[in-house]
Amino acid sequence: MRVHLKFMxxxxxxxxxEDVWIYLQNGATMKEVLEKLEREKSIKVNLQNSSTVVLINxxxxxFVGGLNTTLRDLDEIVIMPIIGGG
Amino acid sequence: MNRKPxxxxxxxxxxxxxxxxxxxxxxxxxxxxxxxxxxxxxxxxIKVLFDEVPRGADPLSPxxxxxxxxxxxxxxxxxSASRWIAQFKSPLTNIYCRSVGGGSFGAELKxxxxxxxxxEGRSEKPVYAWINDDKVEFRDAEKVWGMMTLAARxxxxxxxxxxxxxxxxxxxxxxxxxxxxxxxxxxRTASRGGGGAVMGSKNLKAxxxxxxxxxxIYDENAFxxxxxxxxxxxxxxxxxxxxxxxxxxxxxxxxxTMGNFPTYNFKQYPLEGASRFSPEIxxxxxxxxxxxxxxxxxxxxxxxxxxxxxxxxxxxxxxxxTHWSYGGALGNCNIESITYAxxxxxxxxxxxxxxxxxxxxxxxxxxxxxxxxxxxxxLELRWGDPEVMVEFVRRIALxxxxxxxxxxxxxxxxxxxxxxxxxxxxxxKGMELPAYDPRSVKAHGLNFxxxxxxxxxxxGWNKFEIxxxxxxxxxxxxxxxxxxxxYVQDETAAAxxxxxxxxxxxxxxxxxxxxxxxxxxxxxxxxxxxxNYLWLVGERIFNLEWAFNIxxxxxxxxxxxxxxxxxxxxxxxxxxxxxxxxDTLLQDYYGVRGWNKQGMPTKEKLEALxxxxxxxxxxxx
Numbered sequence: 001m002r003v004h005l006k007f008m009x010x011x012x013x014x015x016x017x018e019d020v021w022i023y024l025q026n027g028a029t030m031k032e033v034l035e036k037l038e039r040e041k042s043i044k045v046n047l048q049n050s051s052t053v054v055l056i057n058x059x060x061x062x063f064v065g066g067l068n069t070t071l072r073d074l075d076e077i078v079i080m081p082i083i084g085g086g
Numbered sequence: 087m088n089r090k091p092x093x094x095x096x097x098x099x100x101x102x103x104x105x106x107x108x109x110x111x112x113x114x115x116x117x118x119x120x121x122x123x124x125x126x127x128x129x130x131x132i133k134v135l136f137d138e139v140p141r142g143a144d145p146l147s148p149x150x151x152x153x154x155x156x157x158x159x160x161x162x163x164x165x166s167a168s169r170w171i172a173q174f175k176s177p178l179t180n181i182y183c184r185s186v187g188g189g190s191f192g193a194e195l196k197x198x199x200x201x202x203x204x205x206e207g208r209s210e211k212p213v214y215a216w217i218n219d220d221k222v223e224f225r226d227a228e229k230v231w232g233m234m235t236l237a238a239r240x241x242x243x244x245x246x247x248x249x250x251x252x253x254x255x256x257x258x259x260x261x262x263x264x265x266x267x268x269x270x271x272x273x274r275t276a277s278r279g280g281g282g283a284v285m286g287s288k289n290l291k292a293x294x295x296x297x298x299x300x301x302x303i304y305d306e307n308a309f310x311x312x313x314x315x316x317x318x319x320x321x322x323x324x325x326x327x328x329x330x331x332x333x334x335x336x337x338x339x340x341x342x343t344m345g346n347f348p349t350y351n352f353k354q355y356p357l358e359g360a361s362r363f364s365p366e367i368x369x370x371x372x373x374x375x376x377x378x379x380x381x382x383x384x385x386x387x388x389x390x391x392x393x394x395x396x397x398x399x400x401x402x403x404x405x406x407x408t409h410w411s412y413g414g415a416l417g418n419c420n421i422e423s424i425t426y427a428x429x430x431x432x433x434x435x436x437x438x439x440x441x442x443x444x445x446x447x448x449x450x451x452x453x454x455x456x457x458x459x460x461x462x463x464x465l466e467l468r469w470g471d472p473e474v475m476v477e478f479v480r481r482i483a484l485x486x487x488x489x490x491x492x493x494x495x496x497x498x499x500x501x502x503x504x505x506x507x508x509x510x511x512x513x514x515k516g517m518e519l520p521a522y523d524p525r526s527v528k529a530h531g532l533n534f535x536x537x538x539x540x541x542x543x544x545x546g547w548n549k550f551e552i553x554x555x556x557x558x559x560x561x562x563x564x565x566x567x568x569x570x571x572x573y574v575q576d577e578t579a580a581a582x583x584x585x586x587x588x589x590x591x592x593x594x595x596x597x598x599x600x601x602x603x604x605x606x607x608x609x610x611x612x613x614x615x616x617x618n619y620l621w622l623v624g625e626r627i628f629n630l631e632w633a634f635n636i637x638x639x640x641x642x643x644x645x646x647x648x649x650x651x652x653x654x655x656x657x658x659x660x661x662x663x664x665x666x667x668x669d670t671l672l673q674d675y676y677g678v679r680g681w682n683k684q685g686m687p688t689k690e691k692l693e694a695l696x697x698x699x700x701x702x703x704x705x706x707x
Binding site: 058 | 333334340343344361547553554
């Protein structure tokens with residue numbers, strides 16, 4: 001199966017965005033996605049940084065099972081920073 | 087003891103006082119004590135208001151005063167410290183108000199040689215004040231009276247100096263709309279609390295400034311090192327890139343998913359089409375980046391709308407708050423219409439937050455059958471209807487039909503309508519709630535309840551809960567919220583003496599330690615070397631702001647929250663089922679503040695803050 005990762009809000013000067021597909025075995029978890037992302041694409045998502053928000057199909061990761069969330073084919077994962085202010 | 091202006095560092099050493107009744111002005115020396123005790127900006131403003139605005143003054147009468155303040159770091163090499171503040175007794179809330187604006191007006195006021203400007207009295211006829219260094223003229227404003235801000239700006243520049251900077255009002259302020267804003271020449275606004283109406287009541291269209299002086303720095307080497315430290319801190323912060331690329335728009339969708347961003351007048355139903363607010367869609371409208379004087383963040387973005395019924399606009403984008411007030415609050419996900427309404431608000435001179443909130447209030451009244459079509463000028467108010475929203479902005483600005491009622495703010499409007507309308511009026515102390523749901527972020531909600539100006543998100547933006555800095559705190563927990571609320575409120579009050587923008591503070595790009603280094607090296611004032619002293623100043627300012635309100639007769643009973651927030655559980659994730667535990671939160675907060683159970687500062691607290699005279703004046707024993 002494959003999942004679609006979008007990095008929102010992290011733009012370069014041209015306001016483009018990174019957009020990545022990760023291929024996994026069926027039943028893989030969010031944790032495995034992030035590991036594979038680091039291994040294959042050299043993108044490390046620092047979840048210790050509390051300013052980072054992860055959405056799985058539009059819902060915040062912590063409310064659907066955290067890193068243990070089981071993913072399905074074509075799930076959409078959005079990773080974005082909280083900028084702050086208001 | 088007064089120093090001569092040229093012996094000051096950081097400061098310009100002068101305060102300009104403008105009397106509109108007599109069309110006279112006075113340049114007063116800055117007092118050393120005032121600088122040392124209140125530092126600048128917001129501190130100067132509340133001190134002037136507390137000392138000079140009599141209890142019970144009608145905010146729209148000549149006895150109210152309007153103070154424009156800047157700080158000792160304004161127009162220096164310090165980044166993000168050139169914002170300006172308008173402070174006054176608010177016609178919206180009848181209590182103290184401070185509203186902060188950006189752009190280049192603040193820096194120009196400093197170049198003209200001033201640390202603050204006090205505006206008092208009322209002119210018989212419309213005027214604008216033309217301040218060219220130490221020359222001040224009261225110019226006839228008959229021609230520009232009635233003009234939208236942008237047109238008035240261009241006419242005034244032709245009559246004065248093409249490079250002049252100004253703070254002015256549009257037709258809403260002239261008509262004393264209580265939701266009216268003060269707008270800068272670069273279309274940044276000090277919009278909360280009805281400052282536009284205060285200027286309107288004084289027949290003051292604009293204060294126009296041009297200056298040729300520069301602040302001197304006490305210790306150039308130490309100051310440059312501190313500025314370098316600030317720039318490095320910006321470059322190393324992940325928030326910097328985010329702010330730089332999309333400003334507050336990067337947060338709209340994520341805050342919706344976090345439950346901060348309220349929908350449908352705080353009913354908080356899931357918002358159909360919310361993903362329209364995602365960063366990549368909002369970014370697609372950006373055609374230009376810009377920013378305030380002396381700020382490398384450059385968080386302003388120009389949106390261009392090229393298609394659809396609002397085509398042709400290129401205007402400063404709606405901030406996070408405005409995407410909510412003209413968007414989510416109304417169930418409207420049409421970005422083009424929000425951008426259009428935002429432009430109208432800048433041109434008419436309206437607070438987008440309160441104006442959108444007033445339309446949301448009316449929409450719910452219509453839905454509930456409390457308002458009928460015969461009372462809404464025949465307009466059918468529906469959630470998610472961009473055309474009606476835009477029409478209401480115009481009606482509120484010009485006081486047409488139902489707009490005349492809504493322009494009074496939701497509290498007054500609800501009182502006039504009756505029939506249970508108050509239940510749907512989302513305000514605290516008369517100020518409409520901004521784009522955060524207190525049920526989803528409880529310290530932030532506690533900040534709304536205890537803010538001295540009413541429901542303001544900027545007076546204590548809770549970075550602990552929202553961003554997890556300087557330490558992560560569960561936004562839904564109740565315990566320990568008093569302390570982190572006090573922390574951000576006092577820190578903000580201290581930072582607004584500079585006058586710093588809240589954005590670098592909310593991301594820890596600027597800390598009080600860094601502020602202290604910048605301030606001490608710029609001014610040479612010894613006691614500013616200690617960051618703890620600046621914390622004390624922040625607390626002093628906050629307590630004095632409250633003292634102003636207490637003198638006006640306010641007490642803890644007004645630290646209220648709309649019924650909906652207290653009783654109706656949030657229907658959507660992630661804060662599903664949450665209500666706001668006001669009493670528990672308040673008692674914790676009063677304890678942390680050293681106030682009594684009725685929410686009043688004690689004599690001991692005021693004395694410890696150097697405000698013993700204030701305690702005497704208020705009869706606090």
